[in-house]
Amino acid sequence: MSGGVAGHRTGRARGLRKVPLSDPARRREVFDVVLALLAEVGYERFTMDLVAQRARASKATLYQRWPSKAELVVDALQEHQQVAAGPEAGSYPDDLRRLLAAWLAGWTERDRGLMLALLEGSRRDPEVARLRRERLSRPLRQAAEAALARARGRGEIPGQVDEELLVELPFALVLTHVLVLDEQPSPELVDRIVDGVLVPLLRGGPGAGRSPAVPAEGSARPSA
Amino acid sequence: MSGGVAGHRTGRARGLRKVPLSDPARRREVFDVVLALLAEVGYERFTMDLVAQRARASKATLYQRWPSKAELVVDALQEHQQVAAGPEAGSYPDDLRRLLAAWLAGWTERDRGLMLALLEGSRRDPEVARLRRERLSRPLRQAAEAALARARGRGEIPGQVDEELLVELPFALVLTHVLVLDEQPSPELVDRIVDGVLVPLLRGGPGAGRSPAVPAEGSARPSA
Amino acid sequence: MSGGVAGHRTGRARGLRKVPLSDPARRREVFDVVLALLAEVGYERFTMDLVAQRARASKATLYQRWPSKAELVVDALQEHQQVAAGPEAGSYPDDLRRLLAAWLAGWTERDRGLMLALLEGSRRDPEVARLRRERLSRPLRQAAEAALARARGRGEIPGQVDEELLVELPFALVLTHVLVLDEQPSPELVDRIVDGVLVPLLRGGPGAGRSPAVPAEGSARPSA
Amino acid sequence: MSGGVAGHRTGRARGLRKVPLSDPARRREVFDVVLALLAEVGYERFTMDLVAQRARASKATLYQRWPSKAELVVDALQEHQQVAAGPEAGSYPDDLRRLLAAWLAGWTERDRGLMLALLEGSRRDPEVARLRRERLSRPLRQAAEAALARARGRGEIPGQVDEELLVELPFALVLTHVLVLDEQPSPELVDRIVDGVLVPLLRGGPGAGRSPAVPAEGSARPSA
DNA sequence: AATGAATGAGCCTTCATTCAT
DNA sequence: AATGAATGAAGGCTCATTCAT
Numbered sequence: 001m002s003g004g005v006a007g008h009r010t011g012r013a014r015g016l017r018k019v020p021l022s023d024p025a026r027r028r029e030v031f032d033v034v035l036a037l038l039a040e041v042g043y044e045r046f047t048m049d050l051v052a053q054r055a056r057a058s059k060a061t062l063y064q065r066w067p068s069k070a071e072l073v074v075d076a077l078q079e080h081q082q083v084a085a086g087p088e089a090g091s092y093p094d095d096l097r098r099l100l101a102a103w104l105a106g107w108t109e110r111d112r113g114l115m116l117a118l119l120e121g122s123r124r125d126p127e128v129a130r131l132r133r134e135r136l137s138r139p140l141r142q143a144a145e146a147a148l149a150r151a152r153g154r155g156e157i158p159g160q161v162d163e164e165l166l167v168e169l170p171f172a173l174v175l176t177h178v179l180v181l182d183e184q185p186s187p188e189l190v191d192r193i194v195d196g197v198l199v200p201l202l203r204g205g206p207g208a209g210r211s212p213a214v215p216a217e218g219s220a221r222p223s224a
Numbered sequence: 225m226s227g228g229v230a231g232h233r234t235g236r237a238r239g240l241r242k243v244p245l246s247d248p249a250r251r252r253e254v255f256d257v258v259l260a261l262l263a264e265v266g267y268e269r270f271t272m273d274l275v276a277q278r279a280r281a282s283k284a285t286l287y288q289r290w291p292s293k294a295e296l297v298v299d300a301l302q303e304h305q306q307v308a309a310g311p312e313a314g315s316y317p318d319d320l321r322r323l324l325a326a327w328l329a330g331w332t333e334r335d336r337g338l339m340l341a342l343l344e345g346s347r348r349d350p351e352v353a354r355l356r357r358e359r360l361s362r363p364l365r366q367a368a369e370a371a372l373a374r375a376r377g378r379g380e381i382p383g384q385v386d387e388e389l390l391v392e393l394p395f396a397l398v399l400t401h402v403l404v405l406d407e408q409p410s411p412e413l414v415d416r417i418v419d420g421v422l423v424p425l426l427r428g429g430p431g432a433g434r435s436p437a438v439p440a441e442g443s444a445r446p447s448a
Numbered sequence: 449m450s451g452g453v454a455g456h457r458t459g460r461a462r463g464l465r466k467v468p469l470s471d472p473a474r475r476r477e478v479f480d481v482v483l484a485l486l487a488e489v490g491y492e493r494f495t496m497d498l499v500a501q502r503a504r505a506s507k508a509t510l511y512q513r514w515p516s517k518a519e520l521v522v523d524a525l526q527e528h529q530q531v532a533a534g535p536e537a538g539s540y541p542d543d544l545r546r547l548l549a550a551w552l553a554g555w556t557e558r559d560r561g562l563m564l565a566l567l568e569g570s571r572r573d574p575e576v577a578r579l580r581r582e583r584l585s586r587p588l589r590q591a592a593e594a595a596l597a598r599a600r601g602r603g604e605i606p607g608q609v610d611e612e613l614l615v616e617l618p619f620a621l622v623l624t625h626v627l628v629l630d631e632q633p634s635p636e637l638v639d640r641i642v643d644g645v646l647v648p649l650l651r652g653g654p655g656a657g658r659s660p661a662v663p664a665e666g667s668a669r670p671s672a
Numbered sequence: 673m674s675g676g677v678a679g680h681r682t683g684r685a686r687g688l689r690k691v692p693l694s695d696p697a698r699r700r701e702v703f704d705v706v707l708a709l710l711a712e713v714g715y716e717r718f719t720m721d722l723v724a725q726r727a728r729a730s731k732a733t734l735y736q737r738w739p740s741k742a743e744l745v746v747d748a749l750q751e752h753q754q755v756a757a758g759p760e761a762g763s764y765p766d767d768l769r770r771l772l773a774a775w776l777a778g779w780t781e782r783d784r785g786l787m788l789a790l791l792e793g794s795r796r797d798p799e800v801a802r803l804r805r806e807r808l809s810r811p812l813r814q815a816a817e818a819a820l821a822r823a824r825g826r827g828e829i830p831g832q833v834d835e836e837l838l839v840e841l842p843f844a845l846v847l848t849h850v851l852v853l854d855e856q857p858s859p860e861l862v863d864r865i866v867d868g869v870l871v872p873l874l875r876g877g878p879g880a881g882r883s884p885a886v887p888a889e890g891s892a893r894p895s896a
Numbered sequence: 897a898a899t900g901a902a903t904g905a906g907c908c909t910t911c912a913t914t915c916a917t
Numbered sequence: 918a919a920t921g922a923a924t925g926a927a928g929g930c931t932c933a934t935t936c937a938t
Binding site: 041042044045113116119120123124129132137158160161162164165166168169171172173175176177179180192193195196197199200201203 | 266337401406
């Protein structure tokens with residue numbers, strides 16, 4: 001009664017014991033379906049029928065565990081959140097490089113769609129909106145702010161720079177690339193953001209921003 | 225009472241003269257309803273019934289002018305976009321300040337929702353996606369790139385700066401504030417972006433870069 | 449203000465004087481459109497919009513002349529009827545051969561569809577049903593009955609033969625081929641009916657049915 | 673009165689226990705409604721709403737079992753068809769007499785309408801057309817052709833007779849009476865067809881044709 | 897606890913018909 | 918007399934949710 005969840009399609013016509021939704025693995029299975037669907041079609045076109053079908057459960061069963069579509073979505077989203085581990089490098093740019101890399105590392109194709117679904121669902125369901133803020137924005141922001149604090153301590157931040165925007169900057173750029181430009185975020189993008197924006201931005205300050213590999217301009221690609 | 229087969233409905237509830245949709249003012253009226261609705265509920269939950277109701281038209285009438293929901297939306301969006309007139313100030317930061325200010329000037333509460341609806345609709349309808357790129361993103365980007373070209377001509381852009389990201393930067397920050405942080409964009413935000421990010425970013429000055437007149441890349445075209 | 453109707457599409461963008469529906473040629477033009485449409489899509493899917501579009505008239509104009517879709521259809525059908533000229537040959541089979549040939553001669557692709565439309569429309573509109581009986585069934589039946597009377601006079605009809613069915617026979621076969629088998633009626637079919645059914649049927653009788661070209665069996669094709 | 677936002681509708685009007693569509697009897701019930709409706713109004717005016725109403729089911733329920741109107745119609749028609757058991761009498765006329773009697777035996781008033789609906793639906797939906805051919809026309813035709821083969825074996829068919837038309841003949845006459853003449857088919861009609869047409873047609877006897885055992889053409893197969 | 901089945905309330909789109917010019 | 922435009926009433930199909938087993 002727990003066994004490897006085994007979500008394959010290997011002709012499970014009849015001979016599969018029904019796994020209750022109370023089983024954590026089964027739950028995860030459902031969440032996977034939910035997240036995949038959200039990413040694929042967005043919040044509004046996400047239907048309980050689709051979930052039931054793909055998760056090989058009946059809608060009634062789903063409704064027994066989650067009282068509404070909104071709650072199922074929120075619950076799935078909640079579980080999904082992986083808090084980025086706080087990095088600690090020697091300089092703000094490098095801290096950010098790691099932070100962003102860690103953030104993007106967990107991204108699959110679907111997270112791009114999830115991002116959109118999250119924004120879309122926020123309008124319909126305040127709970128989704130809260131989740132968006134708490135789970136997506138805040139942790140990253142906090143990690144970035146911690147890095148900022150360290151940088152400030154080291155005197156890396158020029159006085160003229162708006163610190164709040166500085167923190168938002170990298171995420172804003174990634175978001176724009178993902179949402180508006182339909183791009184899949186890449187490690188190169190991280191480097192371009194750090195070397196092409198953050199480093200120059202911090203240069204004027206006391207700490208006179210040191211930057212590891214400075215690739216002049218454009219879509220630089222430090223080959224090592 | 226309760227018999228009566230059909231035929232009641234005391235025509236034209238509020239003494240409103242029938243104004244044809246061909247009338248430009250009436251069209252604008254409908255577009256206003258469409259945009260407001262889009263902003264309120266998003267693309268999927270936007271219904272023709274709602275439009276008809278609010279615009280005091282019949283669905284059939286709407287369908288006479290626009291062959292589908294998608295086309296009505298696209299048409300309304302199209303009409304709505306006012307391309308910001310190309311600013312021309314003495315410095316890149318000031319150019320951008322004007323550009324952003326012009327962009328945000330037309331923003332009402334609803335434009336946040338519109339932005340989201342556009343993103344949402346893009347996934348469902350390729351036509352909406354195309355529109356978003358061509359009519360909404362491109363003009364802004366071009367204006368910003370023109371400003372960049374002039375700045376480059378003046379030697380304002382340090383060589384290390386990633387020019388593409390530089391162009392995206394201000395918009396990305398606005399977008400983030402609007403979409404993710406639920407903020408209404410304000411003139412102060414513009415100033416913070418310009419003074420707290422752009423200016424410091426460009427501080428290195430010409431010396432840090434290369435010769436003043438390098439048209440590097442993009443569709444930049446030095447003023448001749 | 450009458451001129452050759454000229455129903456071509458030769459770029460009649462603007463420069464075409466509006467021809468009133470009172471003009472007989474214009475009426476015929478409309479009827480042509482109606483009949484073509486009926487044949488193409490049947491009675492139910494026939495729409496006033498389609499008529500208006502193809503006839504380059506406005507629906508309101510059509511409604512001015514014909515108070516309803518049903519009446520337009522009926523009127524068009526009425527005009528369309530060409531009464532088959534009564535033939536007069538030396539024998540019943542030859543009479544029928546001519547009669548059927550004359551009937552089918554006027555058939556175009558569209559008449560097959562019209563036949564169906566007529567049956568379909570009969571259910572909805574009693575007037576169409578009446579038309580069907582009066583205009584389609586009766587004239588043919590009368591011509592055939594006249595031929596039968598002559599044949600009877602000549603002693604061509606064996607006593608055992610059911611005369612009513614004998615009259616219906618050829619039409620029934622044509623109808624079946626057209627409606628049920630989706631075939632376009634051909635001159636060969638007429639010969640097969642006359643030589644392969646009528647002639648043998650009359651053989652036993654006093655007149656001992658003479659038949660011009662007797663092609664043994666199957667889909668005979670008298671080459672001359 | 674007139675206030676109340678929603679939620680009235682005193683459930684299940686007539687104390688009808690909810691019987692699932694999976695129940696065969698319930699299915700038959702729905703099919704009865706479908707067939708009756710088709711017969712009454714034809715294919716185009718047949719609506720899912722009407723079916724739902726009369727069958728006391730909800731449209732959504734119907735759509736759960738049948739993915740489209742076309743499929744519901746086809747399914748109902750399919751179930752309805754009872755292939756006439758192959759008769760086997762001593763002579764072709766008697767064989768046909770039985771075949772026709774069996775065919776018409778199941779006919780109710782509504783089958784006339786059904787026939788029309790089938791013809792009508794065939795134009796709109798190829799699936800209906802296929803069904804009509806395969807399920808309705810073919811079985812009859814095959815039974816008739818089998819009878820013909822036996823008759824041929826017995827030397828009943830005069831050589832001059834067009835065998836294909838001979839097979840179609842009785843059905844064509846019935847169809848004409850039913851569809852064009854608005855008659856309800858009666859046992860008398862069968863006798864008139866057999867005695868007044870078939871018998872005289874075959875009177876010439878074997879001598880008029882050729883040797884008794886000529887399997888000429890078609891899918892005829894002399895009884896071993 | 898899981899599920900097959902049912903359903904009210906829409907949603908997009910179309911059609912015959914009527915107005916106002 | 919002709920037409921551009923408007924519209925109530927459907928019609929096919931879908932979705933979140935609830936029953937009954």
